Amino acid sequence: MALLHEVLADFESKFALKVELIVLDWPTAWAEMLKYATYGGGPDVSLVGTTWVSPLCGMQALRPFGPAECRRNGGSDAHLTSIWNAGVVGQKIWALPWQLDTRVLFYWKSTLQRAGIDEATAFSDLEQLEHTVAALAARGETAIVGPTVESTNTLHNVASWVWSSGGDLMSPQADRVLFDQPESLKAIERYFALHRSLASSRLCEQSRVGMRAEEADQAFLDQRAAITVSGPWIVSIAALVGEAVLNDLGVAPFPGVPYNGGGSLIIWQRSLQEVEATALISYLTGPDVQRRLSSARGQLPARLDVLAEMGATGDRFARVLSQNALRGQALSNHSLWGLVEERLTRTLGGMWRDVLDPAMPELRSVVHGPLTRLAAQLNTTLNRSTGTQ
Numbered sequence: 342m343a344l345l346h347e348v349l350a351d352f353e354s355k356f357a358l359k360v361e362l363i364v365l366d367w368p369t370a371w372a373e374m375l376k377y378a379t380y381g382g383g384p385d386v387s388l389v390g391t392t393w394v395s396p397l398c399g400m401q402a403l404r405p406f407g408p409a410e411c412r413r414n415g416g417s418d419a420h421l422t423s424i425w426n427a428g429v430v431g432q433k434i435w436a437l438p439w440q441l442d443t444r445v446l447f448y449w450k451s452t453l454q455r456a457g458i459d460e461a462t463a464f465s466d467l468e469q470l471e472h473t474v475a476a477l478a479a480r481g482e483t484a485i486v487g488p489t490v491e492s493t494n495t496l497h498n499v500a501s502w503v504w505s506s507g508g509d510l511m512s513p514q515a516d517r518v519l520f521d522q523p524e525s526l527k528a529i530e531r532y533f534a535l536h537r538s539l540a541s542s543r544l545c546e547q548s549r550v551g552m553r554a555e556e557a558d559q560a561f562l563d564q565r566a567a568i569t570v571s572g573p574w575i576v577s578i579a580a581l582v583g584e585a586v587l588n589d590l591g592v593a594p595f596p597g598v599p600y601n602g603g604g605s606l607i608i609w610q611r612s613l614q615e616v617e618a619t620a621l622i623s624y625l626t627g628p629d630v631q632r633r634l635s636s637a638r639g640q641l642p643a644r645l646d647v648l649a650e651m652g653a654t655g656d657r658f659a660r661v662l663s664q665n666a667l668r669g670q671a672l673s674n675h676s677l678w679g680l681v682e683e684r685l686t687r688t689l690g691g692m693w694r695d696v697l698d699p700a701m702p703e704l705r706s707v708v709h710g711p712l713t714r715l716a717a718q719l720n721t722t723l724n725r726s727t728g729t730q
Contacts, residue, residue: 344637352624358617368553377609378402385612386621388604391427392493392672394436396679397607404608406434410619414626415644423601423671424643430676436605437626438643440634442572443666444501444600446470446593452567453591456480464593467505467531474535477567483542485535486566489697490551491690496682497600497672498570499689502528504670505597510685515675516727520685521716529689530708533696537704540697542566549697562586570595576658577639592658594665601669603643635659641666677726681719688715 342364349360363384365373374393377383378400389397397403411417411434417425420438428436446464453460456477463473477484488494500510508525511518519525539545544552544560552560561569562578569575579590606625608618624630631642635651641662642648652663672678688711695707 344633344640348625348630348633352621356620356624358620360621368555381609381611383609383611385609385614385618387607387609388439389436389607391424391436391602391605392674392678392682394428394605394607395430395674395676398430398435399676399679402610403435404610404612404615406437406608406619410623411437413623415628419645420643421601421645421648421666421669423669424603424605427603427671427674428605429674436607437622438603439606439626440604441641441643441648441666442602442604443595443641443662443669444497444570444572445595445661445665446568447561447571447575448568448591448593449564450589450591452477452482452564456482460591460593464596466596467502470596471531471535474538474568478538478542483544483560483566484538485568485570486539486544486552486557486560487536487570488552488554488557489536489539489549489693490553491687492554493682493686494554494557494571495689496686497602499529499532500670500672501570501595501598501600502532505595506531511673511675511678511681514727515673515677516723517720518681518685518716518723521713526709526712529712530704533692533708534704537696540699549694551693573639573641573658573662575639576662577637580638592661594661594668599665599669601666601671603641677723680722684715684719688712 349362352358353360371393374387374389374397378397414437421441424438424441428434428438448460450460453463458473458476462469464470474484487498503510503520503525506524506528508522508528509519520529544565557569558571558575560566562575562582579587606622608615608622612618628644628647631644631647634640635642635647638658648663648666651659654660672682692707692711695701696704701707
């Protein structure tokens with residue numbers, strides 16, 4: 342946040358414009374965006390999650406960027422494809438990339454060392470990750486932690502498991518969902534199985550009641566769990582705690598296809614200051630500001646050239662995060678994805694209670710039943726919307 346204030350102060354000085362910053366809490370920001378889209382009265386420019394662009398565009402709440410405006414910030418060639426395409430709906434550009442989010446594995450080196458686990462091979466593939474989690478759980482450790490309530494983070498993590506197993510969540514034509522296919526269901530089952538050790542861990546009570554994403558991250562940062570799948574912000578928080586914590590923090594690339602998301606900048610349709618809004622976005626997405634963004638620990642720029650520079654540094658976190666992002670994949674940017682994301686996030690969140698129930702002998706029925714029923718409901722809606730049978 343301090344960096345953002347510095348960047349905006351520089352913009353104000355150079356362009357003789359005043360920027361009023363409105364800070365929203367990320368968990369409730371989507372609800373605020375819906376209010377802006379429905380009732381107006383909001384800002385001229387907003388930073389939005391990549392998967393928010395399509396539904397906001399469907400509400401006719403956004404102003405598109407013209408070809409010259411896109412070229413000014415480098416266009417598609419200057420950005421990671423996964424995050425650039427998130428702003429493309431119906432052959433028009435509705436959002437320009439600013440910040441990148443990719444999911445990696447974080448772990449505590451000291452915990453693995455006490456368990457006699459070699460960190461060089463502990464996360465080489467998904468099977469080895471499962472072996473590592475099982476070995477830690479057998480020692481009575483809380484092996485891995487993640488959100489155990491309704492959370493888009495669960496969906497983001499699940500997506501990586503599905504993609505890495507050769508599956509997908511929705512067809513490219515958006516005429517049907519694919520998370521009910523055998524390879525996808527098996528991958529989702531494996532993801533939940535990895536977290537079953539929470540039921541008998543020190544985090545047992547909290548995980549059954551339900552941990553939000555920020556609570557799961559904090560449990561990991563408090564070293565109450567050995568491993569987590571999370572984003573770049575873990576590094577910035579750990580750096581604030583102290584150098585000893587940062588030295589103990591390990592990072593490994595996701596052993597498959599990582600999830601990529603991030604933040605994109607949009608201009609609201611109702612904006613009466615288009616010239617000023619486009620000037621601000623051009624400034625924020627330019628290489629100079631992107632380099633300043635990359636210099637802050639735990640921040641990833643969206644520009645390919647700056648990402649490459651990060652990957653060449655001696656900072657192990659920057660190197661792993663940037664290289665992981667280059668292999669990443671984003672969720673669908675189809676206009677119908679918002680419907681699927683909302684229902685799938687809710688369904689996955691509702692599974693945690695049974696997943697963490699020690700009396701539940703196996704996970705197949707916990708995972709397959711709800712997802713198969715949801716797929717049937719969504720496919721009916723998607724078929725009607727796309728005109729397919």
